[in-house]
Amino acid sequence: MSKKSTPKIELKNVKKAFGKNKVxxxxxxxxxxxxSMVIIGGSGSGKSxxxxxxxxLIQPDSGSILVDSQEITKMSSKQKEKINSKFGMLFQGGALFDSLTVWENISFGLRATSNINKDDxxxxxxxxxxxxxxxxxxxxLFPSELSGGMQKRVALARAIAAEPEIIFFDEPTTGLDPIMADVINDLIVKCVKDLGAxxxxxxxxxxxxxxxxxKVAMIxxxxxIWNGTIKKMENSGNQYVDQFIHGRATGPIEMVA
Amino acid sequence: MLAAVGNAFLAFLAAVGRLAEFAGKALSHCFRPPFYFRQLGRQMIDIGFYSLPVVGLTTAFSGMVMALQSYTGFSRFSAEGAVATVVVISITRELAPVLAGLMVAGRIGASMAAEIGTMRVTEQIDALTTLSTNPFKYLVVPRIISGLIMLPLLVLVGDVIGIFGGYVVGVYKLGFNPGSYLQSTFDYLEFMDVFSGLVKAAAFGFIISLMGCYHGYNSKRGAQGVGIATTNAVVSASILILIFNYIITELFFSV
Known part of the structure; x- marks a missing residue:
C-alpha cells in the first residue's frame, strides 16, 4: 500500500478476545x-x-488505533470525549432515545457540547x-410513533447533526425493504458527500x-484478509471475497449454522 | 468439590469487586459536572411522588396491625398502655423504612433495571457515548441522588401515616382515649428513633438505585437478558436492604 498522506483512521494489529473467544x-x-470504507464479513466475524x-466503546486487548494520528486506546476518558465529538454513528437498530422526541434526539449531541438554545x-x-x-x-413525534424506515432516517439525521468528521454506519440497511434500503443508501452517500466526511x-x-x-475491506x-477499491472487489482473485460477494454456500468460508 | 466451592467464592469476590467499582464510579460522577437536572427532576418525581400511594398504604396497614398485635400481647400482662409507644417506635425505627424500602425496591428497582437494560440492549447507552454524553452522568447519577434524597422523605411521610394508622385502630377499635394515646405516642418518642429510620431510608434508597442501575447497565442481550437484570435488581436490593437494616440497627444500638 502506498503511503501518500497520513490516514484519518489507522488500526495496527488490533486484538480483542472475550474470554476464550478471540474475536x-x-x-x-x-x-x-x-x-468511504466498507467492512464486509459474515456474522460473528468481528465487524461490529x-x-x-x-x-x-470497547477497549482492545492490544494493538493501536490512531485517529488523526492520535492514539485513542490509551486516552483518558476526558480526551476520549473530545475525540468522540468528531464521530457520528448510525446504529443498527437506530438506538433513538425513546423517552425523547425526534427533534430532541437529533439535537442531543449538539446540546451536550454547546450552549445552543432550544429554538435554535x-x-x-x-x-x-x-x-x-x-x-x-x-x-x-416520539420514535415509537415512526415506521422502521423513518426511524433509520431520524437516526441518520442525528448522526450527521453535529457535522462529524467521521461517520460510522452499522448495517444501515438491515431490516428495511429493498426500496427503502436503496433510499437510505442514497441518503448516506449524499450526507457523507455534503459533509466531506x-x-x-x-x-x-x-x-x-x-x-x-x-474501498472495501473483508474481515x-x-x-x-483483503482490502481494495470497490472496482477491484469484483475481480479480487480472493476465494473468500468471491464466495462472500456472490453469496455462495460452498467455498473456503464455512458457516457454523 | 473443593474446586467448585473455590470457584464460586472467586466468582462472588469478582462480582463484589465489579459492583464496588460501579458504585465508586457512580459516586465520583455525582460531584463532577455536567449535571442533568431535568433527568434528576424526572427521577425524583418518579421515585418520590409516584411511590407515595404504595408507601402510604404499606405503612398505614403496618401501623394498624402493630396496634392490634401489640394490644394482644400486652393485654396478657396488663400493659395495654404501652401500645402507642410500641407502635411509634416500631414504625419509625423499623417498619416504615424497611417496608417502604422493599416496596420501592419492587417498584423502582425493577423499572430502573428494565429501562436501563433496554437502553443497553438497543445500543442507546452506546449512542449516548457517541453523542458526547457520559451515560454514568446522564443515567446513573440522577437515579442514585434521587434514591438518596427521596427515600428518607417517603419514610418521613410513611412515619406519619403509620402512626396515624395505629391511632385509628387504637382509638376506634381498642377504645383508647385519643388524647392519652397521642400523649403516650410522643412522650417516649426520641429524636434517634426517627433519625435512625431516616438514615436507613437513605441507605436503602442508595441500594435500590445502585442495584437497578448496575443490573440494567450490565444487562445481557435480548429480552431474556433484560428480564434477568430486572429480577436480579429486585432480589439483590431486597436482600441487601435486610442485611444493611441489621447492620445500621446495630450501629445505632449503642447510641
Whole structure:
C-alpha cells in the first residue's frame, strides 16, 4: 500500500478476545480522509467489534488505533470525549432515545457540547430532518410513533447533526425493504458527500456495499484478509471475497449454522 | 468439590469487586459536572411522588396491625398502655423504612433495571457515548441522588401515616382515649428513633438505585437478558436492604 498522506483512521494489529473467544486477531486497516470504507464479513466475524473499538466503546486487548494520528486506546476518558465529538454513528437498530422526541434526539449531541438554545436546536433539527427527506411535523413525534424506515432516517439525521468528521454506519440497511434500503443508501452517500466526511460502514448487504463504498475491506476470522477499491472487489482473485460477494454456500468460508 | 466451592467464592469476590467499582464510579460522577437536572427532576418525581400511594398504604396497614398485635400481647400482662409507644417506635425505627424500602425496591428497582437494560440492549447507552454524553452522568447519577434524597422523605411521610394508622385502630377499635394515646405516642418518642429510620431510608434508597442501575447497565442481550437484570435488581436490593437494616440497627444500638 502506498503511503501518500497520513490516514484519518489507522488500526495496527488490533486484538480483542472475550474470554476464550478471540474475536479480533490482529486487524490492520487504514482509512484515508474523505473516503468511504466498507467492512464486509459474515456474522460473528468481528465487524461490529472493530467498529466499537474505533469508537472507544470497547477497549482492545492490544494493538493501536490512531485517529488523526492520535492514539485513542490509551486516552483518558476526558480526551476520549473530545475525540468522540468528531464521530457520528448510525446504529443498527437506530438506538433513538425513546423517552425523547425526534427533534430532541437529533439535537442531543449538539446540546451536550454547546450552549445552543432550544429554538435554535429545534430549527436545526428540522433542517436535518429535511436533509433526510422528512417533513417538519415529524419533529415533535416520539420514535415509537415512526415506521422502521423513518426511524433509520431520524437516526441518520442525528448522526450527521453535529457535522462529524467521521461517520460510522452499522448495517444501515438491515431490516428495511429493498426500496427503502436503496433510499437510505442514497441518503448516506449524499450526507457523507455534503459533509466531506470520512465514512466507515459495516454491512453484509452487497447492494449497499456497491452503492456506498469507495474501498472495501473483508474481515474473516478476526483479520482483514483483503482490502481494495470497490472496482477491484469484483475481480479480487480472493476465494473468500468471491464466495462472500456472490453469496455462495460452498467455498473456503464455512458457516457454523 | 473443593474446586467448585473455590470457584464460586472467586466468582462472588469478582462480582463484589465489579459492583464496588460501579458504585465508586457512580459516586465520583455525582460531584463532577455536567449535571442533568431535568433527568434528576424526572427521577425524583418518579421515585418520590409516584411511590407515595404504595408507601402510604404499606405503612398505614403496618401501623394498624402493630396496634392490634401489640394490644394482644400486652393485654396478657396488663400493659395495654404501652401500645402507642410500641407502635411509634416500631414504625419509625423499623417498619416504615424497611417496608417502604422493599416496596420501592419492587417498584423502582425493577423499572430502573428494565429501562436501563433496554437502553443497553438497543445500543442507546452506546449512542449516548457517541453523542458526547457520559451515560454514568446522564443515567446513573440522577437515579442514585434521587434514591438518596427521596427515600428518607417517603419514610418521613410513611412515619406519619403509620402512626396515624395505629391511632385509628387504637382509638376506634381498642377504645383508647385519643388524647392519652397521642400523649403516650410522643412522650417516649426520641429524636434517634426517627433519625435512625431516616438514615436507613437513605441507605436503602442508595441500594435500590445502585442495584437497578448496575443490573440494567450490565444487562445481557435480548429480552431474556433484560428480564434477568430486572429480577436480579429486585432480589439483590431486597436482600441487601435486610442485611444493611441489621447492620445500621446495630450501629445505632449503642447510641
Amino acid at each position: 479480533l486477531q490482529g486487524v490492520d486497516l487504514d482509512v484515508a480522509k474523505g473516503e 467489534v472493530t467498529l466499537k473499538c474505533i469508537l472507544g 436546536a429545534y430549527s436545526l433539527a428540522v433542517d436535518k430532518l429535511k436533509a433526510v427527506g422528512l417533513k417538519d411535523h415529524v419533529a415533535k 470520512t465514512a466507515v460502514s459495516i454491512t453484509h448487504d452487497m447492494a449497499s456495499v456497491r452503492k456506498i463504498a469507495d 474473516y476470522d478476526g483479520k482483514i
